[in-house]
Amino acid sequence: NLMSWYFIVDTYIDEQKGRGEYDEYIHDVKPIVESYGGEYLARTENVCSFCGGRTPQRVILIKFDSKENLDACFSSPEYKAIMSKRNNSVDSRAVIVEGIK
Secondary structure (H helix, E strand, O other), X not given: OOOOEXXXXXXXXXXXXXXXXXHHHHHHHHHHHHHOOOEEEEEEOOOOOOOXXXXXXXXXXXXXXXXXXXXXXXXXXXXXXXXXXXXXXXXXXXXXXXXXX
């Protein structure tokens, strides 16, 4: 019984700094994620915060069939080539969690 793995990202966009290359990153990352079997379950700026200290402007939730596929995706040369577009533009905080099934 294989467990799914989830990649969850909170993204905080600085109003003064703007989005920079983040929109280009959003466009470029999707086919990379999907090529490693990643399935977007949420990719939205329609976010409601339940606690005051955590108010991301965007949340991304991606399901992978295995930890190996998730790791391969985010350590791939294709991903490494574009990750600076996100790192240099927005504050993103990611967690990786194992699913129940």
